[in-house]
Amino acid sequence: MKVIVSRxxxxxxxxxxxxxxxxxxxxxxxxxxxxxxLPWDDVTxxxxxxxxxxxxxxxxxxxxxxxxxxxxGPWRDLVDRVRAANGM
Amino acid sequence: xxxxxxxxxxxxxxxxxxxxxxGKLAQLDDPRFEKAAAAAQQSLLLDAHLRxxxxxxxxxxxxxxxPPRAHTPGESNRTISDAGGQEHLPGxxxxxxxxPDADDTTxxxxxxxxxxxxxxxxxxxxxxxxxxxGLPLNATVHYGKKYDNAFxxxxxxxxxxxxxxxxxxxxxxxxxxxxxxxxxxxxxxxxLDYQGQSGALNESLSDVFGAxxxxxxxxxxxxxxxxxIGEGLFTDQVEGLALRSMKAPGxxxxxxxxxxxxxxxxxxxxxxxxxxxxxxHLNSGIPNRAFYLVAEALGGNAWVSPGRIWYETLxxxxxxxxxxxxxxxxxxxxxxxxxxxxxxAAHEAVVRAWTSVGVLPAENNxxx
Numbered sequence: 083m084k085v086i087v088s089r090x091x092x093x094x095x096x097x098x099x100x101x102x103x104x105x106x107x108x109x110x111x112x113x114x115x116x117x118x119x120l121p122w123d124d125v126t127x128x129x130x131x132x133x134x135x136x137x138x139x140x141x142x143x144x145x146x147x148x149x150x151x152x153x154x155g156p157w158r159d160l161v162d163r164v165r166a167a168n169g170m
Numbered sequence: 171x172x173x174x175x176x177x178x179x180x181x182x183x184x185x186x187x188x189x190x191x192x193g194k195l196a197q198l199d200d201p202r203f204e205k206a207a208a209a210a211q212q213s214l215l216l217d218a219h220l221r222x223x224x225x226x227x228x229x230x231x232x233x234x235x236x237p238p239r240a241h242t243p244g245e246s247n248r249t250i251s252d253a254g255g256q257e258h259l260p261g262x263x264x265x266x267x268x269x270p271d272a273d274d275t276t277x278x279x280x281x282x283x284x285x286x287x288x289x290x291x292x293x294x295x296x297x298x299x300x301x302x303x304g305l306p307l308n309a310t311v312h313y314g315k316k317y318d319n320a321f322x323x324x325x326x327x328x329x330x331x332x333x334x335x336x337x338x339x340x341x342x343x344x345x346x347x348x349x350x351x352x353x354x355x356x357x358x359x360x361x362l363d364y365q366g367q368s369g370a371l372n373e374s375l376s377d378v379f380g381a382x383x384x385x386x387x388x389x390x391x392x393x394x395x396x397x398x399i400g401e402g403l404f405t406d407q408v409e410g411l412a413l414r415s416m417k418a419p420g421x422x423x424x425x426x427x428x429x430x431x432x433x434x435x436x437x438x439x440x441x442x443x444x445x446x447x448x449x450x451h452l453n454s455g456i457p458n459r460a461f462y463l464v465a466e467a468l469g470g471n472a473w474v475s476p477g478r479i480w481y482e483t484l485x486x487x488x489x490x491x492x493x494x495x496x497x498x499x500x501x502x503x504x505x506x507x508x509x510x511x512x513x514x515a516a517h518e519a520v521v522r523a524w525t526s527v528g529v530l531p532a533e534n535n536x537x538x
Contacts, residue, residue, distance in 0.1 A: 084510075088445075089448045090445040090446045091445075091447065091450075091451065092266040092318070092319040093319055093321060093346065093349070093350070093400075093413070094318075094319070094321050094337070094403075094413050095373075095413070095446055095452065096413075096428055096448070096452070097446070098428075098444060101354070121294075125524020131321070131323075131364075132321060132322055132353050132364055132372070133320065133322065133350065133353065134318070134319075134321050135319065136445070136446070136447070138445070169491070170333070170335075
């Protein structure tokens with residue numbers, strides 16, 4: 083199981099990507115439960131904001147695109163955990 | 171005088187000396203009143219957050235007995251707030267117009283950048299603040315934790331401190347501060363849709379005016395300027411000079427982690443992508459290069475003729491929200507002809523620049 087978070091936009095317009103392979107984490111069961119609990123089907127389209135980030139999050143079979151203001155609650159938790167797992 | 175309602179454990183706090191009188195005292199230059207001036211400055215700072223909170227809880231109504239302070243056209247009205255590492259706006263007011271430097275470099279950089287932007291638009295284009303009507307310039311610094319971005323939220327500028335690994339603080343570059351405020355100018359004028367080519371134009375216009383803010387403040391001619399956007403933003407760990415180069419799109423950085431600067435410099439390398447709202451920060455390299463070519467051809471200071479042509483195009487009637495590169499190019503040529511004549515060096519430079527980057531067809535490479 084793999085989750086990929088790709089962030090584009092922002093003032094710099096630089097695309098950064100972070101990836102977590104769940105099986106390689108010290109707590110894979112916790113990761114899997116967390117990923118399965120995310121509201122993948124509840125994401126709505128939102129307008130692009132000037133110089134704000136856009137996040138593309140993929141975890142097969144799911145893929146969502148979130149505007150920066152939408153990255154809150156469980157989505158914010160996910161991004162923070164993925165970045166932390168990548169040393170950011 | 172209104173009284174704030176008790177909330178969050180705060181007791182109502184009324185003051186005796188009104189802020190406009192404290193403001194006068196704070197600006198006293200007479201050495202006899204040095205202590206009074208310092209005390210007034212301190213009082214304004216201490217009370218500022220309370221006054222702001224009061225204003226937000228009780229917005230001025232048409233029944234307010236005190237008339238608004240008269241605005242002198244061209245005079246800036248800046249307020250810098252500190253979000254303290256949180257993501258709640260606006261944050262606590264830490265510096266207002268006319269106050270001396272704060273101890274915080276970030277606060278002072280934001281303050282200076284707002285002022286430099288006001289100076290460009292007023293002295294060169296006769297525009298009073300970003301809305302043309304003296305809109306107060308507000309900024310929040312220290313937004314979020316290690317937040318590596320800056321943005322215009324429709325009402326204020328917001329700056330992060332950077333992550334310290336890739337990015338320094340986002341107030342470090344005057345061109346970036348001008349870039350963000352210029353988004354506000356675009357919002358109040360052509361309001362170009364932030365998607366595809368219109369979005370890339372939106373971005374390019376912010377880079378253009380951001381560069382001009384920096385060049386005017388530094389007194390740099392076209393030949394002297396670096397034409398870099400965001401110089402100093404990257405830490406020493408990054409192999410790169412800046413976020414973008416208007417003179418040479420695609421050369422600003424080449425780093426193991428970030429990759430190579432992906433900006434194209436002509437339509438031949440136009441990037442089709444779904445990311446970044448259709449590549450607004452990528453394809454902006456093309457109109458950026460066109461602006462640089464106009465400035466290079468005309469020489470002197472870029473804020474004079476090139477800046478004026480771009481400004482009057484943005485604020486004129488030749489654009490709509492979905493204008494693409496070709497429409498913008500034609501509009502700049504029309505503006506140049508109107509301002510300087512169809513046989514002018516300026517008009518010729520504009521047409522040649524857009525032809526050079528592939529936006530206008532080669533047969534347009536004759537002044538008409």
